[in-house]
Amino acid sequence: MAEDPQKGGFLKTLQSVLAAMFGVQSEHRRLEDFSSHKPWRFILMGLAVAVVFVVLVMLLVRWALSLGAV
Amino acid sequence: MTKRIWLLPWIGFLVSLPAAAAWQVNLSPGHTAIARDIHDLHMIIFWVCVAIGVVVFGVMFWSILHHRKSKGAEAHHFHENTVVEILWTLIPFGILIAMAVPATATLIRMYDSTEADLDVQITGYQWKWRYQYLGQDIDYFSVLSTPREQINNEEEKGEHYLLEVDNPLVLPAGKKVRFLLTSNDVIHSWWVPSFAVKKDAIPGFVNEAWVIPEEPGIYRGQCTELCGKDHGFMPVVVEVKPQEEFDQWLADAKAAAAEQAASAEQEWTLEQLMQRGEQVYNTSCAACHQASGQGVPGAFPALAGSPITTGDIDAHIDIVLHGKAGTAMQAFGSQLNAVDLAAVITFERNAWGNDTGDSVSPQQIAERNQ
Numbered sequence: 001m002a003e004d005p006q007k008g009g010f011l012k013t014l015q016s017v018l019a020a021m022f023g024v025q026s027e028h029r030r031l032e033d034f035s036s037h038k039p040w041r042f043i044l045m046g047l048a049v050a051v052v053f054v055v056l057v058m059l060l061v062r063w064a065l066s067l068g069a070v
Numbered sequence: 071m072t073k074r075i076w077l078l079p080w081i082g083f084l085v086s087l088p089a090a091a092a093w094q095v096n097l098s099p100g101h102t103a104i105a106r107d108i109h110d111l112h113m114i115i116f117w118v119c120v121a122i123g124v125v126v127f128g129v130m131f132w133s134i135l136h137h138r139k140s141k142g143a144e145a146h147h148f149h150e151n152t153v154v155e156i157l158w159t160l161i162p163f164g165i166l167i168a169m170a171v172p173a174t175a176t177l178i179r180m181y182d183s184t185e186a187d188l189d190v191q192i193t194g195y196q197w198k199w200r201y202q203y204l205g206q207d208i209d210y211f212s213v214l215s216t217p218r219e220q221i222n223n224e225e226e227k228g229e230h231y232l233l234e235v236d237n238p239l240v241l242p243a244g245k246k247v248r249f250l251l252t253s254n255d256v257i258h259s260w261w262v263p264s265f266a267v268k269k270d271a272i273p274g275f276v277n278e279a280w281v282i283p284e285e286p287g288i289y290r291g292q293c294t295e296l297c298g299k300d301h302g303f304m305p306v307v308v309e310v311k312p313q314e315e316f317d318q319w320l321a322d323a324k325a326a327a328a329e330q331a332a333s334a335e336q337e338w339t340l341e342q343l344m345q346r347g348e349q350v351y352n353t354s355c356a357a358c359h360q361a362s363g364q365g366v367p368g369a370f371p372a373l374a375g376s377p378i379t380t381g382d383i384d385a386h387i388d389i390v391l392h393g394k395a396g397t398a399m400q401a402f403g404s405q406l407n408a409v410d411l412a413a414v415i416t417f418e419r420n421a422w423g424n425d426t427g428d429s430v431s432p433q434q435i436a437e438r439n440q
């Protein structure tokens with residue numbers, strides 16, 4: 001397999017990472033991802049999405065606390 | 071008729087529901103705004119759980135019945151269904167968020183101990199509570215007052231058995247009171263269910279909690295962190311008074327403290343000291359050394375005939391003032407006033423056949439307690 005069967009692409013990788021975080025992925029996409037030879041794009045996207053998630057949770061907590069402040 | 075027989079236990083259950091309300095297995099609604107909020111949250115979440123249970127088990131049992139083998143049901147073999155998987159992830163997520171929003175709102179309010187009208191420091195001791203009204207010069211211990219005879223089954227148990235103290239915490243109704251909780255020895259936990267306040271008292275830490283008591287009255291609670299032998303014998307009693315009565319109590323307590331200070335100056339006879347000493351002994355020492363002065367072998371030494379209580383007076387005063395590090399013997403120098411210390415030491419030197427005839431004066435205590 002010289003040619004990577006998956007075209008890649010930012011949005012598709014993001015979709016795969018989000019599906020992994022959510023915990024549900026279709027079998028078709030899973031097979032497609034696992035035949036890819038470029039693990040780094042998933043790893044980097046995973047790290048980036050994790051950071052964004054943490055920042056979102058922090059913002060959410062700040063916002064909730066600001067609502068509660070009397 | 072026979073087909074409906076399975077309804078009977080259900081009818082019995084429904085009929086018994088009003089009785090269950092009196093049985094009080096549920097969280098009590100409490101007597102403050104926060105306590106009612108917590109109770110409401112608890113009920114909402116309880117009914118959410120009931121609804122989920124009914125739906126999940128309903129669908130499950132319906133499926134089992136309607137697709138049973140005797141009706142010729144054939145299992146449908148499939149491996150995955152992304153839509154269903156997404157649904158069964160999103161629905162619980164939505165339910166959890168819906169429950170988290172009101173719960174977080176209440177939690178934020180529970181932690182907001184700012185702008186209090188009164189600060190009370192609460193310190194846990196083995197096995198009593200100390201209440202210090204910050205900035206008011208009021209500082210006292212609250213000790214179990216249930217008589218030993220009731221505990222030992224020698225007397226009928228009273229209505230508030232093990233839930234009564236000599237000096238309750240006194241609070242004004244309608245004012246925001248902040249509690250600063252800490253401990254002198256091990257971890258205790260100060261709990262008054264009616265206020266929905268339950269906070270750990272940890273040595274070296276100060277935890278905060280607050281309450282706005284609404285109705286004057288007496289509220290009872292307990293230590294809820296296993297803290298040793300008498301963990302079940304250090305109740306919490308809070309007396310909420312209307313503002314004017316609270317002010318009166320505050321003034322009286324300050325006057326009593328001043329009187330206490332003055333009594334340390336006066337002369338005390340051996341008899342007066344013995345009488346007072348016995349009371350102090352029974353509230354502060356008997357839990358360990360026993361009313362008989364015989365102690366508990368292997369744990370708490372006997373004071374009857376001990377070389378310290380019948381020997382050098384200064385050594386006796388020192389161990390009571392400073393305790394003994396690493397043992398359950400606390401430093402009573404900071405817990406009892408000079409008169410009580412003099413009285414209890416005099417008592418120990420003359421009770422249970424110790425008969426030394428020694429009398430220790432409050433002035434002597436003050437001198438060694440520098």
Ligand SMILES: [Cu+2]
Pocket residue numbers: 194197257258259293294295296297301304
């Ligand atoms: Cu305790």
